[in-house]
Structure formats: structure tokens, C-alpha cells
Amino acid sequence: MKKRVTMKEIAERLNLSVNAVSLALNDRAGVSEETRRLVLNAAEEMGYLDQSTKYTAAYSNKNICILLEDRFFKDMQFYGRILLGLEEAAKKAGYDLFINSFEKNQEIPACVEQQKVSGLIVVGKIDEEYLKRLKSYSIPVLLLDHESVETPTDCVMTNNVAGAYKLTKYLLDKGYRKIGFFGDLSYTPSIRERFWGYQEAMQQYLKFPSFEEGIAYIRRYSALKSVEDAVIHQDASSLAEYYQSLEEKPEVLICSNDKMAILMCKALSQCGLKVPEDIGVVGFDDIELSNMVNPRITTMRVDKVLMGKKAMERLLKCMERPKEKVEKLVLDVQLIERDSVREFI
Template sequence: MAKVTMKEIADKLNISINAVSLALNNKSGVSEETRKLVLGVAEEIGYLEKSSKFIQSYASKNICVLIRKLYFEDSYFYSKIMMGIVEESRKNGYDILTCMINENEKIIPGCIENKKVCGIIVIGAIEDEYLVTLKEYRIPVVLVDHTSLLESTDSILTDNKLGSFKITKLLFDKGYRNIGFFGDLNYSLSIKERFFGYQEAIKKSLEIDINGNNTITEYIEELSILCNLETHIINQDHKKIQEIIKSMYKLPEAFVCSNDNAAILLINSLKELGYAIPKDMAIVGFDDIALSSLVVPKITTVRVQKDLMGRKAVKRLLWRLDHKSDQNENIVMSVDIVERDSIAIK
């Protein structure tokens, strides 16, 4: 195989060999734009492979974003986080390499294996085992919308528990008493946290009001749908949701949904079954995606600062590059309740 030379890079870009050398060695004398072009071509034609020094120069301005395919298909929530990551990275002179994680494989992307990135941002949940493997490469990692209970890692999180607690309490304040949760607890840590906040509001508000001999747990189980939902939510499968609704022994007066996508699907499914929202049932969501204010009725929800979460992740990663031995932190973003038309006063 013929040896790749600087002249080939220079010829491809129509610049001098000296400019290529300056760019590869991260020295002054060329613009940032030229440096990125040189490193991009050098990577493309295999020049970087011959020198760890040049790989390090290439890696110094690259961030790898890892996301499961399931989350990548969520165009309303995780795409907004991604947008924040991309914009903040560009603002600071970094490029993004996006890699989708296959749920059934444990393959580490080549850009991480070959240390062609200076940091890693993971969007959404990943398994602890995979996270441990990632951290073995000694490249700083920041998690977004997820944290590990076993492996200490910087994380950017939403105050899911408080948000869900407050929106459930809002329903009680409006006079609702039979309130269920609608969300797949196996989908993400965020949904588990939102369910926890809902549970705490139920316990605090209903402990003395439950009729008969039912416990809090029995009350929640009777009124909630907690599993085998996420595929239907992603596909917006009304028929499957209608089948689940029809199978319930008792319908609640209100549902606290795990996110706005779930709330939109539930509203549309109930309307097709002849229910009026909020006259027959109130529905609340979480995330405040754009569609939540466009559907009928407009959805009462919890506003999450999605773009800011992405920006915070980049800022934390860049800080971590200069503070590698400092303690890891969970940074929790505040939330707000947005009251709209999907609830009423009972």
C-alpha cells in the first residue's frame, strides 16, 4: 500500500504543504477553518493513522455524541437536546461525531476506540456495563437525561420528581381524586423518576381520602398503565392504546402522562372512543414539546429546558477536560408547570 503524504492533502485542498504541516501540528499560521479541512482530509485518506500525535490534534476538537436508535427517532425531545449540543459545540470551536448505539450490540464506535475524540456525551439511558466499558478509554463522559446508580459520571438531569409531583398536585387542587399514571417504566430513568413524583403526590394528597380498604399501591395499580407502552407511543398506535384502555377495570378521572408524546396519543385515542377532554377525563403531559400547544385541547404539561440541557452538557464536558480529577456531579435543571386546556375544575 502506497504511503500517504502531506502533499496529497495539500493537492486535495489546493494549499501549501507548509499550511498542511501547521494544521496537523496544531500551530498558528492557518485559520481554524483550514485546520479543520486539513484534519478532515487527513482522516479521510488515512494519513492520521501513522501518527498518534496527529490523531491527538484531530481529536482535540471532536466530541462524540452517543444515542440509542430508539431515542434518535424521538424528534421532539432528544432532537432538541441534540440541537443544543451542536450549537454550543460549534460556538466553542468543536465538531460533533454522532454515533447511534445498537440496542442489541455492545460495539464501541471506532472514533472512541481510536481516541479520535476528546470527549463523549451520551443522550438518554445506557446500560451500566456499557458505560464502564466507555470509561475504560479514559475519555471524559457526560450523561444527559440519565445517571448511573453504579458508575459515578457527570450528568445533566431534569427535576423529574418535582415536576411530576407538582403537576399531580395541580390535578388534586382542581378537584380530581382518581388519578392514574400513563407511561412505560422500562423506557428510561426519567420516566421512573416521574412516576416516583406522581406516587409521592398521591401519597401526600390521598392518604386519608381513599375509599374502602384499598392501599395506595392498589389505588395506583388499578388506575395506571405502566408497561408495554413505549413502542405504541413511538408509533402513535391509537388502536393498541384503545385496546389497553378498554381492558382497564376502572378508568381514572385524570391521567398523568410520562411525556407529551404519550399524552397526545392518549388524548387522540380517547377522543376516537368518544371521550371528551377534559370534560370526561383530564390529561397532563411532561416536556412541553412544540406539539403540546398545537393539539386540541392544548396540553397542560411540565416545561423542560431541552436546548439548555444540551448546552449544559457541552459546557460540563469542556470544564471536565480541564478538571479531570475533580468530583463528578449531577446537575439538575429546574422545571415549570404550563397550564393549558386539557384539565378543568371538577
């Protein structure tokens, strides 16, 4: 049989008294927060909490779970900055983060299942059924960069619709009229929201005879499925093929994000086109790379670190007041003008 871990062994490992270990495990006064954290972490690592679950609550009070789908780990230029904001805000409030990923099998993280965290933030898209399963553990949950349409859940979002509307209006003011959109509408709700903002601006400012004619006009210049795979695999040739297959060639392209815009510039070069001389390209998110490529990408800035901080602040409030009404926080975005579009008048 496996030998049981004792408080004395924890104390010896950390060079502390047994009394100090007991105070920390029972979440009582008499030890510093740093000592309490060291004791709780050691108790978890040594398996003490699993054999003495009465102390799990004290451990969970210092930990928060961050959960995101595996595919989003490949987009650290965006989600990495969000995680930085989450970490800064958590550290300031005295919490540690457990960062977990999930795949399509959607297993519940062990830290949630074993009640070893006091809050959970899901970053990016999540299936509704999986969200319901997570919430069944009665741990406060917040969605970051995603909103549930079925299960009332606090969330922090980017104002994608207004941002794409402003970006499209900016291009219209520059004289562009044949404006296309490149983005897989099935990939994330954020891409769909950006498409809706673009579509609304096109309908409002070009004043088509009917809504249906406006939709037909938009689709002649746009690619609305499959293109995200090309970005994931950095396949400029496939993106060039999507462009060549368009019913009509656009004067400028609104890309679903900056990674798409950067790869699109490479794809257009393969088609013998120069940006912005022959065609304009804009992105969304303002990742660092968008200001380092040639041409530098005109985009909408999402304050990713701020998103993380606001999400953590909101979750902490939910943890303090679990019966408070669900709240949706929407953060505005900012137009960043660079070199990838020109005056078209």
C-alpha cells in the same frame, strides 16, 4: 499495496503550503483555526491519520462524540432539540460533533476506539456494562438525561420527580382525585422518576390510611407496563384497550410524556370520551406538537436546548480538569397550562 497519503497531497487538495499543513497537524501556531480544522478533517478523510497516528491527538482536540441508542432517534421532537443545544454549544467552543447510534450489540464507536475525540456525551439510557467499557478508553464521559447508579459519571438531568409532583399537585388543586399514570416503568429511568413524583404527591395529599392502600389506589387507575410500545408504533387502538382494561376509570391521566398524551387523546376519542370534558390528560416535556393539537396539552416544560448546552459546557470543564469531582446538574421544569384539563371542583 495501498499508496500512502502525504502532506503534499493534503496541501494540494486544500490549495495550501506543505508548511501550513504541518503546522495544523502538529497543533502549532501560524495557521487560523479554520485552516487547522480544514487540514485535520481532510487528513482524516484521506486516511492520513490512520497511517500517522502521531497527529491523532491534534485531530481529537477538535472533536466530541455524541452517542445515543437507536430507538431515541425516533424521538427527535425531544432529543432533536437536545442535539441542537449540544451543537450550538460545541460550535461556540470550536468543536465538531460526531453523532453515533448504538444497538443492543453495543459496539464501541470507531472515533472513540481510535482516540479521535476528546470527549463523549451519552444521550438517554445506557447499560452499565457498556458505560464501563466506554470509560475504559480514558476519554471524559458525560451522561445526558440519564444517571449511572454504579459508575460515578458526570450527568445533566431533568428534575422529573419534582416536576411530576408539581403536576400532580396542580391536578389535585383543580379538584381531581382519581388520577392515573400511563407509562412503562421499564422503559427509561425518567419515566420511573416521573411516576415516583406522582406517587409521592398522591400519598401526601390524599392521606391514605397506609402506604400500601395508597399504592393499591394508584394502580386501579394506572397502566405501568407495555404502553410505550403503543406510542412507538402510534397505535391508538392498543392504547384504548389499555384504558378500557383499567380496574376503575380515572378522572384525569398523567402521561409519561407528551407523545403519550397526544396519542392518549386519540385513544380516548375512540372510547367515546372527550378531553377535557369527560376526562383530563396531561403530558411532560412540552414538545412543539403539544401546542399544535386539539386540545392543546397541559404539560411540564423541559428546556431541551438548555439541557444540551449545559451538558456540553460541563463536558468541556471535565476535559480541561479531568480529576475534578463528579457533578450532577439537575434542571428544573415549568408547568404549562393549556386546554386538556378543566376545573373539576
